[in-house]
Amino acid sequence: MSKRKSSAFAWNSLISGYAESAQYEDAMAIYFQMAEDGVKPDRFTFPRVLKACGGIGSIQIGEAIHRDLVKEGFGYDVYVLNALVDMYAKCGDIVKAKSVFDMIPHKDYVSWNSMLTSYLHHGLLHEAVHIFRLMVRDGVEPDKVAISSVLARVLSLKHGRQLHGWVIRRGMECELSVANALIVLYSKMGQLSQACFVFDQMLERDIVSWNAIISAHSKDSNGLKYFEEMQRADVRPDVITFVSVLSLCANTGMVEDGERLFSLMSKEYGINPKMEHYACMVNLYGRAGMMQEAYSMIVREMGFEAGPTVWGALLYACYIHGNADIGEVAAQRLFELEPDNEHNFELLMRIYSKAKRIQDVERVRQMMVDRGLET
Incomplete structure (x- = not known):
């Protein structure tokens, strides 16, 4: 290994260490010190420093780094461009993020998921669903986190059912995060029976699952039955659980149950x-x-x-x-x-x-x- 490459590797490790521990300003300082010392950055330098820039949220610094990476010949490197998409999105410029995404000649799994996540982060659901469909068309499998995010934010029952069908065809309906998102989707659309069906078919449930199904019954006294079942399953309720059951009691006029649960929250579970x-x-x-x-x-x-x-x-x-x-x-x-x-x-x-x-x-x-x- 040449001295220059060895030096770049050492600097990259420092930048990465600071970026991973959320010490973004320190990571940026190392990058600029690297330039002052005449050490040329490589394709591994830029994703690390772009992550730090996204953490700071500075579009001006991000654009400067963008110019640096183009000057160094990495303007079409997929690995670098993926990080650039993420950086622009985190800095609030979704238009530039999409512009960089469109420049990527051979988009990989990370490219698609970066753009999808960026749209979801900015609340651009229509654009997120469009990217999701393009991913599927191109044979790129979105990860379960991305799928769950899209499902939980879908505004149309028709689109939700289409995505549910896609999930079933991929054999992903048993994925915990995906099933939880489906419960949220159907409860939001007023499809209580479908939300219950998804919940009843789950092989594994966590606190999010129980909270989702109880919240789905926010105007239905049957939600308390799920709360009791949750207790029998030895799943410890949390702050969100009690917001859901107390809201349920308020909506259904169950004053005594509400008072009992409010007392139970602190006395039994130690939740202030x-x-x-x-x-x-x-x-x-x-x-x-x-x-x-x-x-x-x-x-x-x-x-x-x-x-x-x-x-x-x-x-x-x-x-x-x-x-x-x-x-x-x-x-x-x-x-x-x-x-x-x-x-x-x-x-x-x-x-x-x-x-x-x-x-x-x-x-x-x-x-x-x-x-x-x-x-």
Whole structure:
């Protein structure tokens, strides 16, 4: 091995070490020091430094490195270009990521998955599904992570079923992450029986599986049966599990069950209630018309300041049940927490309107005008 190659190898190892441990600034510093010392980068240098650049999120530095790699003759190296696609996507420039992707002469498995992941990361589902179809057409197998990501984000039942068929033909329906994504897909589309079918066919289940099927029953009391089955299977519920079961209780009016589960969460499983759990309980009491209990949950039981989700649940309950006194308190807190959220002002006006307090309706409308929320 020549001295130059040996030197590049040593520098690459340093860059890689820093990049892998998320010390991105240090990795970038090593790259620039390498240039100052006259050590020529090779095809292994650029993917490592591009990973670090993506971690920093600097498009300017990324473009400079892009120019460097072209100058060094790696402008058509698949290994380097794959890393370049990933870097541009992580830096927020999905257009340049796609432009680089289109330049790759012989796209490999990594190329396709990098572009697919990039679209998913930016929420461009239509483009992600298009790339997925092109991959399949070209005989490239997406990995199970990519498949799961696409399935969980599909917005059309037709496309979801097509992808499910493709998964079955590939014999991947038993893959844990894929099956979990299918449950999410079908529950999101309102296909509860299909979600249950996928769950019942699973040979292996994890906490994500149980949370997905319980969440799928967010408006169905049968979700508690899955929770009980989960307990019998010795799977320990987590924070997300209790958000799902408490939401279920709120949506179905099961106050006693909600209270029991809220107590079980801390006493049996040692999970301290978080903002989301308190919001569920306020919603539970509020939907049941138990306004004093809902208000007491916020001011007496919470060990921290309530956020917009909690006060918002209370305000909405006050609107449903026509409680102007507590509604005023909730609205005032929301005006402080979300001064530009006109929905809160509108809800309070509706509460006042129900109570025939026309002067208060006009007062709140004037507040909106003063804050530039209504002309």
